[in-house]
Amino acid sequence: MKAFRSITAILLLALSLAGGARAQAAAAPADAASASASGTMAKFHIRPVDDAWRASLPRNADAATQAYLDRLPADVVTRSNAYFEGGYWLQLWNFLLGLAISCLLLRRRISARVRDACLRIGRFGAVRDALYGVFFSVASFVLSLPLTVYQGFFREHQYGMATQTFVPWLVDQLVMLAAQTAAFALALAVLYAVIRRTGERWWIWGTVATMAMLVFVVMIGPVWIDPLTNTYKPVSDPVIKAAVLQMAHADEVPVDEVYEFDASRQTTRVSANVSGILGTASVRLNDNLLRTTLPEIRAVMGHELGHFVMNHIYKGLCEMTLLILVGFVFAKWALDAMLRRFGAAWGVRGAGDVAGFPLFIAVFSAFMFVTTPITNTLTRTQEIEADRFGLNLAREPHGEAEVDLKLTEYRKPDPGPIEEFVFFDHPSTRHRVHDAMQWREAMGTP
């Protein structure tokens, strides 16, 4: 589930739109057993095997895992390492760029002047704050566009995962900018109303309001946001539909339909999710996944159903509430200290002044940046749980291992333990294949 990363992003009001942190991901305990689809298999050449190869694997989980990993050619591993390790630096550059944008808006008093202009248009505080939200969303989009274009377009093409030409890609970004801007307007109107009314205790009520807004986004995401950039329709293949519904019904997931969406218009990655909150559920897989084999589809959907059955979205929201609470305590302390010193120079009149939002978002992103290993570990722990749930449900250790190999397209397959702890929001290929082979060894299946 990418919920943490995405919730964080929504919370930071989606400073980095193209970073893959779209509301869609928050909407779902989703994820991504992402992998390469048939289109890039030529570049992403893993030696194919048959059932005889699988049956002849050693029973021992360590040895069988190594046999799977040995099928990854050296150039695939090198390329994957370069892509994924480059991502570590991109996290830093995105963070620093956010700080630079905040600095620019505050030190040149742009933020204060925009607040005054918004006040002339909207007399009420909430209208002014919403208008400021529109400004901030668009300004941060424009200022970070060069990095967004590099990271989301050129780099994805360079590694062979993007399928869009520039104009359709940009149109998608603009559609998401519109959604993000609406979210900013609403969020700032609510958040600053709460901060002004609750005074010194705004960190408590700010947490409550933020969580309420997150639940709202998680609810509307699958219905209103996801269809903005992709088309959803019932899966046409009756065999796949029956296979997925069988597993869903075995665990009493309340669905009668399975949906597919056209992710191949943007990417070669495979993904799926089971979205829904407060009594609703929707099982959705992308068209790249549909091009893999049935055991792989069953393995991935067993994992996704695991997120739903184990209530990962609720647990994630609870964990996130605690993290936000601590983050807001830190933000209050940092905001008060900085405003005492620089408030007059920046034209910001206190914590309840929306002109101070660039400072708020800067200190909160600093907190989230430093706690990345914690959020990654919370998410990764759920992913490991879902993997094990999926093995028990789908009983496809080889399907799981095959998908895991494909994940190597974009995730470093064999990191050290500290690297996995700090940077991985999903377990590595070695970790996941080993879990599958451990299940196979213990259960004595072929």
Ligand SMILES: [Zn+2]
């Ligand atoms: Zn997952």
